[in-house]
Amino acid sequence: MKKEKTKSHFVGVRLTEEQKKALSKLEKTSDLSKTDILLRGLELLSEYYSLGLDRPPLNVELKKLEEEAMHHFQELKRIKRREESVREMVQELRDIDKIIDEYNGDKSALIQILLKIQAKNHWLPKPALMWVSERLDIPMSQILNVATFYKAFSLDPQGEHLVRVCLGTACHVRGGPKILDAAEQFLGVESGETTSDLKFTLESVNCIGCCALGPVMVVDDEYHGKLDSSKVGEILSNYRMKDMDRSEDKRKALPIRHEMRRGQSG
């Protein structure tokens, strides 16, 4: 839709002078947004429509109106999301500031600071590292040197659940490698990788100090000891089920939004 046309048209409908005045008055005086006005109009029209006054032009107008409403709705959502992500990024950097302040900006606390960032995000995002570099006045190369040297750090996003299979000696002689094989089989990723749905990250570790329970698999903070490979799939699918239950609950808890229903009906 071209710009000049929108002056005399409201979402594709030609407006009379009176209508134009009414519309601008409405926009100025009420705190309704353009989308709200549109949706109101849409509601009125659909009532009109349901009364059996369906002439073809009205139908077309209605369709256009709905499309426009959808378009605005999507655009607003996009802007909101963009705002949110900027806000989130700022918040993230503020959180990092807090962590750095805990250590009084001490350069030697770099590892401790990175550990805290890692614990919070499950990985080290690049903007975070750049910010740490800026605040501590340590070159980025040195920070990456540290971040890639230690095993606790990850430069890629990690899955929601961290699955660690112990391959310490005690677990090794009790069949740890078979547990890892079974976990790799079940998740369809190799050790060190994350599933494409970002649900699980699989890792092997060299001893978590639970040798008496070997072979051991740790999912998040839950220990599963004295395992055999046939139980692995069951344990991991339990986590997946639990997550599904939770997200279903969430969906039920959310009220169905008016705009959404309208948007979908067209």
Added chain:
Amino acid sequence: MKKLQSASDVEKLRKELLRKQDSSKSCISVCSGTGCHAYGCEKVVSAFENELKKQKLEGKVEIKRTGCHGFCEKGPIVVIYPEEICYLQVKIEDIPDIVSQTIKAGKTIDRLLYTDLKTGKKVVHESEIPFYKNQTRLIFGNNRKIESKSIDDYIALGGYNALVKAFSEITPEKVLEEIKKANLRGRGGGGFPAGIKWESVRNAPGEPKYVIVNCDEGDPGAYMDRSLMEGNPHSVIEGLIIGAYAIGSHEGYIYVRQEYPLAVENTELAIKQAEEYGLLGKDILGSGFDFTIKIHRGAGAFVSGESSALMSAIEGKVGEPRPKYIHTSEKGLWDKPTCLNNVETWANVPFIINKGADWFGNMGTDNSKGTKIFSLVGNVNNTGLVEVPMGITLREIIYDIGGGIPNGKKFKAVQTGGPSGGCIPEIQLDLPVDFDELNKVGSMMGSGGMIVMDEDTCMVDIARYFVKFLSEESCGKCTPCREGLRHMLRILDDITAGKATEKDIKLLEEISEVVKEAPLCALGTTAPNPVLSTLKYFRDEYEAHLQGECPAKVCKELIQYRIDPEKCKGCGLCLKKCPTGAISGEKKGVHTIDVEKCIKCGACFEVCNFDAVSKISSKERK
């Protein structure tokens, strides 16, 4: 919390704490070490709390979450005091019975007691269980008596008494003298005399001086430092303060792996408590001595446990070792004189100061005094942490304390010293365990991992496992370690795949000799130990692999799974478990494995209830 101003304040506090304790009051002590935690001891504790409420005993019975008791095999462990009734493998369902029968009526519950493997008799008291009876639990003994988060429990048991003694009765020089006389050797692996290290730090020019606790227990198969740090952090802190006093240091660090979250938590809390009591900070107990401790969480690198690497890590850098033409005792952390000792070494200090060097010298062998904690793990009946006097034989540890090998299997080897150690065969089982004897047979004390292996363990696979571990953990600074280990691994891979020849073994030995000599740090120089010791004692296994056979039937490339048609009942369990659909067969008919599809995961072998699935050598099949 009131600050303690002087030595007599500590004594006063202890008397008050002891007066408050009612020895007739029942106390349920629940092991909350990591092992028992994994078994679900937290649920046991809350079940006890609910049950006590239900049976109207609230407040009349105390519940303690203690550190690791050591007998991890049988967790969760519950001990009821004052009778010291020890219940093992306690489940939530058992708790109403324990409260109504044992706490209320004073009766023991047979099914929860330990059953002696040999005599079949029930054992009531914790200290009479053979696993504990044959130990000397000096450092580790207090773990089960105190709540790991309570400084008061530690003080009531006589904690910080050694510190008081050091401050009020003897000079720093005398403390140093006592440690030297006791010949306390570093428990972290090297076995360097702690007293001599302390002295050289004390005499080294430069201020400030630093003291460090090394709790970067990276050795796979060892977890005694973790259990001490989690269960009784104050004993380590007390030792550290005494050491700092003797050395003249005012700043200390505790380096803990972040993989040990509970150890980090309990240590942080312990430091806070000690600060509140005035046992850390300025003018401790009116002695004029200042000392503070910081925690540094290690971010996961095996090589960072090496002294100079650990110090770079504390400085916030990559934890790589550096050349030690100048010792860390002269130029360590921030190029200042630094004394680094292992957790267990520091925990020994209060005992030596309290009871004297002569008493300490009564335990152990000529050159290795005192006790050592080992983590007895792998294929052994009673896995757990054991503390024994130096000089005890491997056989005593594995058979008398460990209860031998499970499932009637035969003993093959015991691996000590972590990845830097070696495998010790059956003929050496009567070897007295101390620093020097273990070195003689090509292994080492290390931090005290003791991994028992039965006949189903392939020694070539074990050697490969350690070399793989070390090649991944090598920081890459020294070429012989970085490249040498990589080549060793490649040869070992070939051997376990049946693709090697006699020439490869020779090359393996040659590379080992170079790697032993050239690198900067002990990660590299000890790396060939697992290979050389298995070559020495189990050469026949290497040779069998050259012929395409894995005697223990472990190496995947050299084995196949087969279902015995005579034994198969056609239950279909293996068919259900097979991840690749390699097994076919009718219900109640004989099943078969399609060799092409089989990935040798062993799932069928594990689930079969009729022993119908067996491993055979690939050669046999052909």
